[in-house]
Amino acid sequence: xxxxxxxxxxxxxxxxxxxxxxxxxxxxxxxxxxxxxxxxxxxxxxxxxxxxxxxxxxxxxxxxxxxxxxxxxxxxxxxxxxxxxxxxxxxxxxxxxxxxxxxxxxxxxxxxxxxxxxxxxxxxxxxxxxxxxxxxxxxxxxxxxxxxxxxxxxxx
Amino acid sequence: xxxxxxxxxxxxxxxxxxxxxxxxxxxxxxxxxxxxxxxxxxxxxxxxxxxxxxxxxxxxxxxxxxxxxxxxxxxxxxxxxxxxxxxxxxxxxxxxxxxxxxxxxxxxxxxxxxxxxxxxxxxxxxxxxxxxxxxxxxxxxxxxxxxxxxxxxxxxxxxxxxxxxxxxxxxxxxxxxxxxxxxxxxxxxxxxxxxxxxxxxxxxxxxxxxxxxxxxxxxxxxxxxxxxxxxxxxxxxxxxxxxxxxxxxxxxxxxxxxxxxxxxxxxxxxxxxxxxxxxxxxxxxxxxxxxxxxxxxxxxxxxxxxxxxxxxxxxxxxxxxxxxxxxxxxxxxxxxxxxxxxxxxxxxxxxxxxxxxxxxxxxxxxxxxxxxxxxxxxxxxxxxx
Numbered sequence: 001x002x003x004x005x006x007x008x009x010x011x012x013x014x015x016x017x018x019x020x021x022x023x024x025x026x027x028x029x030x031x032x033x034x035x036x037x038x039x040x041x042x043x044x045x046x047x048x049x050x051x052x053x054x055x056x057x058x059x060x061x062x063x064x065x066x067x068x069x070x071x072x073x074x075x076x077x078x079x080x081x082x083x084x085x086x087x088x089x090x091x092x093x094x095x096x097x098x099x100x101x102x103x104x105x106x107x108x109x110x111x112x113x114x115x116x117x118x119x120x121x122x123x124x125x126x127x128x129x130x131x132x133x134x135x136x137x138x139x140x141x142x143x144x145x146x147x148x149x150x151x152x153x154x155x156x
Numbered sequence: 157x158x159x160x161x162x163x164x165x166x167x168x169x170x171x172x173x174x175x176x177x178x179x180x181x182x183x184x185x186x187x188x189x190x191x192x193x194x195x196x197x198x199x200x201x202x203x204x205x206x207x208x209x210x211x212x213x214x215x216x217x218x219x220x221x222x223x224x225x226x227x228x229x230x231x232x233x234x235x236x237x238x239x240x241x242x243x244x245x246x247x248x249x250x251x252x253x254x255x256x257x258x259x260x261x262x263x264x265x266x267x268x269x270x271x272x273x274x275x276x277x278x279x280x281x282x283x284x285x286x287x288x289x290x291x292x293x294x295x296x297x298x299x300x301x302x303x304x305x306x307x308x309x310x311x312x313x314x315x316x317x318x319x320x321x322x323x324x325x326x327x328x329x330x331x332x333x334x335x336x337x338x339x340x341x342x343x344x345x346x347x348x349x350x351x352x353x354x355x356x357x358x359x360x361x362x363x364x365x366x367x368x369x370x371x372x373x374x375x376x377x378x379x380x381x382x383x384x385x386x387x388x389x390x391x392x393x394x395x396x397x398x399x400x401x402x403x404x405x406x407x408x409x410x411x412x413x414x415x416x417x418x419x420x421x422x423x424x425x426x427x428x429x430x431x432x433x434x435x436x437x438x439x440x441x442x443x444x445x446x447x448x449x450x451x452x453x454x455x456x457x458x459x460x461x462x463x464x465x466x467x468x469x470x471x472x473x474x475x476x477x478x479x480x481x482x483x484x485x486x487x488x489x490x491x492x493x494x495x496x497x498x499x500x501x502x503x504x505x506x507x508x509x510x511x512x513x514x515x516x517x518x519x520x521x522x523x524x525x526x527x528x529x530x531x532x533x534x535x536x537x538x539x540x541x
Contacts, residue, residue, distance in 0.1 A: 013338070017334075017337040017341075119332060120363075121336070121337050
């Protein structure tokens with residue numbers, strides 16, 4: 001399977017739970033994770049230690065937390081906007097903040113969906129199933145698959 | 157901006173008297189003695205300007221005829237400086253001065269004049285007006301500075317509150333996700349490895365406790381957000397909002413009945429959806445054992461306002477608690493029987509207040525409850541409709 005997800009998440013427990021939910025999913029998919037915003041940029045731009053694209057392929061979907069060490073998720077979104085070669089890489093926010101300011105800024109910076117990290121394993125599995133569905137039809141974009149999980153785009 | 161709080165404030169007003177003759181100054185001083193002010197002498201226009209350079213005065217009494225810089229010239233300088241531009245000037249002029257001089261005094265910016273020989277009562281009462289004006293202005297300035305300081309403090313503490321609820325929503329939830337997530341996995345996949353029911357029961361309690369804490373955090377956040385976020389009021393279709401709120405309750409074992417035609421109102425869509433979702437979930441939740449919840453939503457028009465009722469066949473609320481249930485953390489039923497956080501109705505009340513509306517309840521024990529909310533009516537649309 002060539003479709004992979006890059007999870008940008010600094011909380012080990014969240015990474016472990018996500019991977020556990022993926023492992024138990026009907027259609028598991030490969031997940032790479034990085035623990036801060038700067039590491040995410042290194043991965044995406046193929047900077048060391050991620051220069052080998054066969055070992056570190058470009059993801060089909062970016063799942064990005066907002067509050068991250070070094071560079072925030074919003075900064076990662078902003079960086080993506082300045083890199084036209086990555087403009088087709090969809091980014092979905094997966095964070096625990098549901099502050100209106102964050103939601104607004106994330107959508108303004110091009111996030112395709114804004115998911116609040118679920119509490120409990122079943123809702124997490126439902127979210128992972130949505131990721132799997134999207135990966136099976138990435139050309140449709142993430143919006144339809146995350147519709148049930150995302151906060152709505154605030155009117156500005 | 158100058159910080160007026162940092163400047164030591166004089167308790168008394170200062171009066172500047174300017175005359176080249178010592179005996180005139182003495183006379184003025186004596187007349188003004190009763191005004192409970194500080195009288196400052198200047199023997200010439202130059203000296204007066206020097207004093208005005210760094211001191212505030214309530215009023216200046218300025219002799220017109222002085223050698224060197226005369227009263228008019230001095231007044232011209234006083235008016236030309238930003239700091240002293242607004243200080244009231246009373247010219248002291250001789251009885252035999254021609255009328256043009258008096259006219260000239262006014263064009264230069266005198267607010268009044270007084271003739272020599274001076275009538276002490278007239279002078280005192282003229283000066284008193286300016287002393288009082290000065291003191292009042294000072295006290296107003298102090299009040300404004302104080303208000304500014306309070307506003308600044310309020311802004312700072314609001315900011316702090318925002319930072320706090322941000323960290324509540326973000327940081328406190330991390331550990332909760334770990335507790336619920338991992339205990340769920342344990343319950344699902346490792347339940348067989350527990351040797352007895354007690355272990356399993358404890359695990360379930362851990363998971364349920366964490367979920368309850370999550371609900372509490374969510375409700376507290378909504379409640380605190382209601383206090384600080386800007387709320388936009390616009391015409392709202394009540395029927396649509398209620399449908400929205402009911403959709404989130406799909407799967408609830410209850411009969412929910414809604415008036416076919418609900419009027420339009422003025423409010424905030426998001427807040428109203430939350431209000432109805434809280435009211436309906438309460439109506440469904442607080443029923444007696446083996447009772448199928450029946451909820452009825454209907455609207456009444458009361459003049460310029462719309463009242464919407466959410467009526468249930470639940471356990472009811474004794475009248476003495478009707479006010480208390482709208483406060484934060486007030487619960488009438490122990491946690492075991494009916495789940496909840498005790499914040500839901502506080503959210504309803506605060507949301508209604510933020511939209512310029514009201515809410516209340518009519519109920520008695522064992523006879524169901526009828527909660528109501530009231531909002532201004534949207535008139536334009538009712539004409540169109």
